[in-house]
Amino acid sequence: QVQLVxxxxxxxxxxxxxxxxxxxxxxxxxxxxxxxxxxxxxQGLEWMGWINTGNGNTKYSQKFQHSVTITMDTSASTAxxxxxxxxxxxxxxxxxxxxxSYTSSWFDFWGQGTLVTVSS
Amino acid sequence: xxxxxxxxxxxxxxxxxITISCIGTSSDLGAYNYVSWYQQHPGKAPKVIIYxxxxxxxxxxxxxxxxxxxxxxxxxISGLQAEDEADYYCMSYRSTxxxxxxxxxxxxxx
Numbered sequence: 001q002v003q004l005v006x007x008x009x010x011x012x013x014x015x016x017x018x019x020x021x022x023x024x025x026x027x028x029x030x031x032x033x034x035x036x037x038x039x040x041x042x043q044g045l046e047w048m049g050w051i052n053t054g055n056g057n058t059k060y061s062q063k064f065q066h067s068v069t070i071t072m073d074t075s076a077s078t079a080x081x082x083x084x085x086x087x088x089x090x091x092x093x094x095x096x097x098x099x100x101s102y103t104s105s106w107f108d109f110w111g112q113g114t115l116v117t118v119s120s
Numbered sequence: 121x122x123x124x125x126x127x128x129x130x131x132x133x134x135x136x137x138i139t140i141s142c143i144g145t146s147s148d149l150g151a152y153n154y155v156s157w158y159q160q161h162p163g164k165a166p167k168v169i170i171y172x173x174x175x176x177x178x179x180x181x182x183x184x185x186x187x188x189x190x191x192x193x194x195x196x197i198s199g200l201q202a203e204d205e206a207d208y209y210c211m212s213y214r215s216t217x218x219x220x221x222x223x224x225x226x227x228x229x230x
Contacts, residue, residue, distance in 0.1 A: 035219065037166075037221075044123070044207075044209060044221060044222070044223045044224035045158070045160075045166065045209050045211075045221040045224065046123075046221065047211075047218070047219045047220060047221055050217075050219075059216065059217060059218060061218060095165060095166070097166075104154075104171070104172070105152075105154035105156070105171075105172075105213040105219070106154070106156035106168055106171035106172070106211070107156070107158075107166075107168060107211075108168055108177065110165040110166055110167075111165065112165060113165055
């Protein structure tokens with residue numbers, strides 16, 4: 001069965017960076033793109049960016065273009081999202097989500113979410 | 121990049137039908153039939169309930185239906201049940217490529 005398992009909760013100080021992992025299982029990793037979505041407390045979903053796991057190409061939302069880096073380790077079937085120069089506004093739950101195929105645009109499986117808290 | 125526009129809240133009684141709108145632009149909803157809807161219960165990850173405007177994934181009740189006209193997509197839930205109380209988000213593909221969510225709608229079952 002398809003699973004996306006994310007790394008655990010993090011507490012970071014302002015100005016630091018955080019790297020969240022998303023380990024995929026139950027399917028061929030390179031067949032489906034992975035996206036990162038965040039949700040601030042009490043707020044809605046926000047698309048951050050994605051990685052084409054077939055060739056490593058990435059695309060980021062304009063908002064996160066200068067602060068987020070998405071990478072992958074194909075051998076570990078794992079994608080990573082690194083967010084730099086953290087501020088309190090980055091306190092949120094971060095989700096990875098699988099795009100069902102490169103010819104479709106919806107997300108069929110989601111990770112459990114990783115809470116990142118930014119506090120001095 | 122502005123989010124898609126959804127009403128903040130809707131409500132209905134058990135058995136009734138409700139509709140949630142999602143307003144976009146000619147660059148997203150108006151340009152592509154790549155609209156999906158997600159249901160999110162408190163503390164849980166989102167779950168897809170509609171994709172490609174009208175299609176339902178396996179296991180999703182036919183009480184959920186989707187439609188689109190121009191720059192506006194809609195989610196209708198018929199025969200409301202207590203378990204439908206949740207947050208609902210629309211999402212659309214945009215060119216470049218990128219994706220955008222709606223601001224979310226809180227559904228209350230009275």
